[in-house]
Amino acid sequence: METAYLQSFLLVVECGSMSEAARRLDLTPAAVAQQIRTLERELKAPLLARAGRTVQPTEAGHQLVQRARGVLREVSDIKALLGSEAAGGELQIGTINTALHSVLPDILAHFVKAHPGVKVFLQSGATATLHKAVQQGELDAAVCLYPNFALSKTFGWSLLREEPLVLLAPSRLARRDPHELLRTSPLIRYDRNLGGGKQADRYLRTAGIVPQERFELSSLLAIAMMVNRGLGVSIVPDIASPLLDGLLVAKIALPLGSEARRFGILWLRSSPRLRLIQGLVASANAVTSPVPARS
Numbered sequence: 001m002e003t004a005y006l007q008s009f010l011l012v013v014e015c016g017s018m019s020e021a022a023r024r025l026d027l028t029p030a031a032v033a034q035q036i037r038t039l040e041r042e043l044k045a046p047l048l049a050r051a052g053r054t055v056q057p058t059e060a061g062h063q064l065v066q067r068a069r070g071v072l073r074e075v076s077d078i079k080a081l082l083g084s085e086a087a088g089g090e091l092q093i094g095t096i097n098t099a100l101h102s103v104l105p106d107i108l109a110h111f112v113k114a115h116p117g118v119k120v121f122l123q124s125g126a127t128a129t130l131h132k133a134v135q136q137g138e139l140d141a142a143v144c145l146y147p148n149f150a151l152s153k154t155f156g157w158s159l160l161r162e163e164p165l166v167l168l169a170p171s172r173l174a175r176r177d178p179h180e181l182l183r184t185s186p187l188i189r190y191d192r193n194l195g196g197g198k199q200a201d202r203y204l205r206t207a208g209i210v211p212q213e214r215f216e217l218s219s220l221l222a223i224a225m226m227v228n229r230g231l232g233v234s235i236v237p238d239i240a241s242p243l244l245d246g247l248l249v250a251k252i253a254l255p256l257g258s259e260a261r262r263f264g265i266l267w268l269r270s271s272p273r274l275r276l277i278q279g280l281v282a283s284a285n286a287v288t289s290p291v292p293a294r295s
Contacts, residue, residue: 005035006068009047012036013065016054039064090119091276094130094142099263101221102241103160103288104143111283118276127195134266141267141277143284145195156267158281160288162260163237165196165203167252168227174250179207181252186214186232188223196220196261200235203258224249237261 012021012032022029040047045060057065095104100122108120123130123139130142134155143160151157167178169185182204189211190197197218204211214232217223221243223234228247237260238251265284267277 002035002038003071005039006064006071008032008035009039009061010065010068012048012055013057013061016056018055089117089273089276090121091141091273091280092121092123092139093280094123094125094133094139094144096127096130096144096263097124097218098220098237098239098241099143100124101243102239103284106287107143107280107284110287111280114283115276115279126193131266134268137268140271140273141265141280143265144263146262146264148195151266154268154270156269156277157264158284159262159264160284161240161264162262163196163239164260165199165235165254165258166238167233167254168224168236169233169250169252170227170230171248171250173233174252176252178252178254179209181233182207182209182211182235185212187211188226188232188234189213189216190220190223190234190236191216191218194218196237199237199259199261203235203254203256207256 008021008025008027011024012018015021015024018032018036019029022032025032036048043060043064046058047061047064048055049058049061050056112118112120123133125133127142127144127147130139130144131147133139134142146157146159167181169176169178169181173181173185190200192198192201215226220236220239221241223236224244224247226232227234227249235254265277265281267274271277
């Protein structure tokens with residue numbers, strides 16, 4: 001069975017259109033239709049059915065969709081292990097939203113320049129979800145926070161950045177005492193389900209501050225924009241994002257010490273794509289403050 005035909009089938013299902021899939025593959029619709037008919041003959045089952053102007057998978061087609069992605073992934077793993085992807089290959093990378101809005105675009109720009117033939121697929125999520133996906137082989141690597149437990153020796157980890165907590169406040173309040181601002185201004189909370197939000201909550205408790213809560217959300221950039229609009233203040237990790245440039249927001253150091261949020265790249269040391277992962281880590285260290293990798 002031609003794996004290229006399986007890829008065409010999956011693309012047709014994704015597009016809902018044979019002509020659109022053909023356009024993306026730079027083939028004629030007749031060529032794509034021929035590939036699908038070949039698959040149907042080999043599998044002895046109809047895979048697609050017309051529904052108005054679109055095509056949808058049949059019951060057999062749905063079953064093939066579930067299996068085909070895994071088959072293609074296994075084939076790609078075999079190629080990577082045998083070294084036949086020296087000029088190309090693919091990486092499935094998970095990322096927390098903060099990295100997407102800060103260092104990851106620069107890391108990827110460096111990486112694709114060094115590895116122009118590599119396809120990169122990105123998936124965003126929380127650290128716990130990404131850690132599990134890397135562990136189960138669903139992701140090759142993740143740009144995420146260091147988990148709140150010790151990593152086993154099966155994982156590699158490269159620290160990219162440490163971010164202490166700071167108080168975000170409107171620029172006009174930059175010279176005010178941070179604890180006074182936290183007691184007297186509305187608080188825009190960083191989501192307490194996330195690592196940085198939990199750290200901020202611990203800081204408030206340690207400082208004995210009962211804030212006037214106004215909002216609670218998970219986007220650091222949205223928090224910064226709300227602070228910029230004068231809607232309140234917030235305790236957040238000190239992220240480095242170009243998207244904050246131009247906002248009238250001050251980062252004020254906090255009087256009490258606090259643990260820094262640590263994020264970096266996580267991967268399995270036994271990954272068949274280790275060569276590409278190491279390239280990603282090298283690119284990350286080239287565009288951030290280099291920190292030695294632990295693997």
